[in-house]
Amino acid sequence: MASRNHFSHRVQQYGKNPEVLHAEGCTLLVAGEAMDEQEAEDQERYTDPGAAPYGNFPNYYSFNPPENRVSLVPPGFLSNLLQKSGVSPSPILCLDVGCNSGDLSVAFYKHLQPCEPSDEPMDVHFLCCDIDADLIDKAQASNPFPKSISYVTSDIMDSSDPGGPIRNFLDGFNRSTFDLGFCMSITMWIHLNHGDQGLIDFLNRVTKFCDYLLIEPQPWKCYRQAARRLRKLGRPDFDHFHTLSIRGNMAKRITSMLTHGGNAKLIHRFGTTNWGRSLLLFQVNRPAK
Numbered sequence: 001m002a003s004r005n006h007f008s009h010r011v012q013q014y015g016k017n018p019e020v021l022h023a024e025g026c027t028l029l030v031a032g033e034a035m036d037e038q039e040a041e042d043q044e045r046y047t048d049p050g051a052a053p054y055g056n057f058p059n060y061y062s063f064n065p066p067e068n069r070v071s072l073v074p075p076g077f078l079s080n081l082l083q084k085s086g087v088s089p090s091p092i093l094c095l096d097v098g099c100n101s102g103d104l105s106v107a108f109y110k111h112l113q114p115c116e117p118s119d120e121p122m123d124v125h126f127l128c129c130d131i132d133a134d135l136i137d138k139a140q141a142s143n144p145f146p147k148s149i150s151y152v153t154s155d156i157m158d159s160s161d162p163g164g165p166i167r168n169f170l171d172g173f174n175r176s177t178f179d180l181g182f183c184m185s186i187t188m189w190i191h192l193n194h195g196d197q198g199l200i201d202f203l204n205r206v207t208k209f210c211d212y213l214l215i216e217p218q219p220w221k222c223y224r225q226a227a228r229r230l231r232k233l234g235r236p237d238f239d240h241f242h243t244l245s246i247r248g249n250m251a252k253r254i255t256s257m258l259t260h261g262g263n264a265k266l267i268h269r270f271g272t273t274n275w276g277r278s279l280l281l282f283q284v285n286r287p288a289k
């Protein structure tokens, strides 16, 4: 049985919130080591997942460093896909939905740049949005590329503001779509908070705005564990958990939702992260102009 001291040691070792991973509903793997149930129980005394109902964990990247996912994408893969030719090619535009404090956005921005410093840098602009204004403040305060990465507080599900900052950003470049959208570890939070229809609306929205989509869906076991944690803490369930009919193999379900009717096609799987999540790349089909 893991002692409180043992857990405190973990806290010192890994930061203040080692619960992040478990709160997000998955077995905690730190440096390749799986946390056992008892350690997870110990964590619960220190955690309040009710404080992060959207997955808006304040220290997310202490537990899920960007490299865990970026390293699955071979260098040059995305930039070759997105490379534009022409006399004055328009910049590559990327949308990161649910960017948290921006660490992964910055890592992907760097990943899109050429490996060789002698090569011409890619003209890439990111719009990164998150529902949590504190996380956006944090991202803005530590933004190493303020000319190329913009952060904005925005709820992607806010239907009273269709487009909103996303549309404004695109208008600034005289464009109607982003080249690439990132939906990393956000689908479960949209699904739990907005139900099946919310997930459908979310996928429709990002498909409308992005020509390619990199999606990292949380597996179903994460939903069950996230809900179980709330129950154990005596908090009300997620609004929609019991009524979700889209369940099971979430990577497969999301793939068929996107590809059904020919809206998009799955063009690459980048393997599985050490949190057991697939990284899926879709190309959105647009009617010929």
Ligand SMILES: C[S@@+](CC[C@H](N)C(=O)[O-])C[C@H]1O[C@@H](n2cnc3c(N)ncnc32)[C@H](O)[C@@H]1O
Pocket: 024, 054, 055, 056, 057, 060, 097, 098, 099, 100, 101, 104, 129, 130, 131, 132, 135, 154, 155, 156, 157, 183, 184, 185, 186, 189, 190
């Ligand atoms: C688990 S974190 C993942 C962060 C980042 N995408 C990554 O994979 O490293 C989920 C993020 O999605 C954000 N989020 C959840 N629902 C959202 C919404 N409706 N609109 C915008 N952001 C949202 C949360 O605030 C949180 O920062």
